[in-house]
Every structure is written in structure tokens, then in C-alpha cells.
Amino acid sequence: MNEQKNRSRHLVDPEIISVLDLFPTSDLTGATLMESRENQAKMIPQMDVTQLFPVTWEERAVPSYFGGPDIRIEIIKPRELKYDKMPLYYSIHGGGMVMGSTVGDRSANAALAAQHGFCCVSVDYRLAPEHIQPSQLHDCYSGLKWCIEHAEELGIDIQKVAVGGSSAGAGLAAGLALYIRDQKEFDIHHLRLRSPMLDDRTSISSDHPYAGEFVWTSRSNYFGWKSVLGHEPGQEGTSEYYVPARAKSLAGLPPTYISIGSIDLFIDEAILFAKQLAFDGVLVELHVYPGYHHLAPAFPNAHYSQEGAKSSEYALLKALELV
Secondary structure (H helix, E strand, O other): OHHHOOOOHHHOOHHHOHHHHHOOOOOOOOOOHHHHHHHHHHHOOOOOHHHHOOEEEEEEEEOOOOOOOOEEEEEEEEOOOOOOOEEEEEEEOOOOOOOOOOHHHHHHHHHHHHHHOOEEEEEEOOOOOOOOOOHHHHHHHHHHHHHHHOHHHHOEEEEEEEEEEEOHHHHHHHHHHHHHHHHOOOOOOEEEEEOOOOOHHHHHOOOOOOOOOOOOOHHHHHHHHHHHHOOOOOOOOOOOOOOHHHOOOOOOOOOEEEEEEOOOOOHHHHHHHHHHHHHOOOOEEEEEEOOOOOOHHHOOOOHHHHHHHHHHHHHHHHHOOOO
């Protein structure tokens, strides 16, 4: 990796290049995990969204449907309702399966609730390596199933349900969507995947010549996948619910929105997933943003960040028949 340093720096969009010097890239390992979790928590401090947006916020502990521990969820609703029954947006946070929390999605969920009348629920799933799959799948499914079963209490419309996430959260969202499709207990109507972590095999393939140099590297990806799977990445027989790119068919998934940066490590797997969705008859929208790396969301005012926010918002509203 050293001899290839800065191999893709000339491709980085100038609007989002500054973060690379502020937060130099380092590979995530077992030895650095706890420090990385602490640093991330400091970067994304707790916020009271009720002071920033006209919304309510509460947390609940809901039961696991698989005999596991209770699952913490956050519920954000608009103070002034736009609908008799609110559409539901269920978000799954990123962090490579090994870091992160619901705090990272809190502001975006509050904005969605305030602007478009959504009930936004985020799930605090268990992290690897302390907990391996199917812990994450079970937690994410249980949180959403609880919402569906308590639709009247929450005031939500179970015919307008979207699931989304970024990075590892997007991978978990895709796996969750496959599981929901096969369980046939309820339906979801839109899937939003931003910079999705979909394929464990990316972590053991040869380095991409221009993607994955910055922020989330191949070695960090290897650590994340090995941590959550509990074994070496790339093994045969790994469940598609844990690794969505392993799915033989994506038929039956809801309309799906995918966005990815051109120098993000996940560029190839995102494009291949979109191709498979189209092949299997699923409505898919794919955006590849030039020169964008994995930390592009840190620049919400950058041109393509704004373009992505508009397009993903429209895709969500259209899929739920709200426009």
C-alpha cells in the first residue's frame, strides 16, 4: 500500500479533499478498535434534535423475536402530522459492522420527519466482534417487526415502509430486505443504499488501482467482515442475509436507490448489485459521484452531496407514492 500512496488523490473532488488531511487514513484493526470507537463518538456528539427541528424524540427497548436481549430503538416524529398515518423510514447506521451508533443518523432522520412527515426509527444493533451474525440481522429484523406490529401505537402506515442505511448500514439493510422477502411476514416498499458494504469478497481481492485508498480501506474492510462473520471472508456457504452480494436472485426486492463514490472501495460491488437488481426485474436507481470517497457525507454542502440528497429524497417519496 505504501508504494501506491496517493495513487488516487488526483481524482478526489476538490470540495471534499480537505478531510483527507484532517483525518489521515489508517487501517482498522483489533488493536485500534476501541480507540476508533471512542474517537468516532467524539466526532459525532450527542445532540438534542428536538431543539433543532420541530420533532419529538424517544427511545424504547423492544423485545427480540429470536430470544436475544432487548433492542434499543430511537423514534423521531414530526410535531405537526402531515398524514393520518405516517410513512415509516427505518434506518440502520454505518460503521463497518464494528463501530457507530444511532446518533449518526439522528439529524437526517429528524430532517426527514420535519420536512416530509415521516416517523423515523433507527435501530441500535449489536456490534461485532463482540457479537457476530446473525445477531445484527436478528436485531434489525426485530426492531422493524416490532414497528409493524405496533403500527397503530406508532401511527404509521404499513403500506409505506422504507429501509435504508449507509456503508455497513446499507449492507445490513440489503440483507434485511432479502430476509423480509423470504419470511413473507410483512413488506417493505423502498430500499435506500448509500455507499453500501455488500460483499465480503472485496476484502480479499487484489487492491483496486484507484478505489479504497482513503477512509475505508481494504484492510479495514477485511477486519469488519471477519469480525461480523466470525470467520475468514470469502468462504463458500455464507448466507446472503449476511452478505447480500451472495444472493442468487434479488427478485422480489422493492424499488432500490444506490449511491456510491467513484473512488469508494465499494464502487464495484455497488455497480454489480445494481446490475443484478435490474436483471432480476427490480426498479433500481444508481448514482456514481465522481471523485467521491467514503467520507463524502461529511460535506453536505458539496455539489454532489446536494445532488445525492435531492435524488435520494425523491426516490424515497416516489416509491412510497408521496409525490
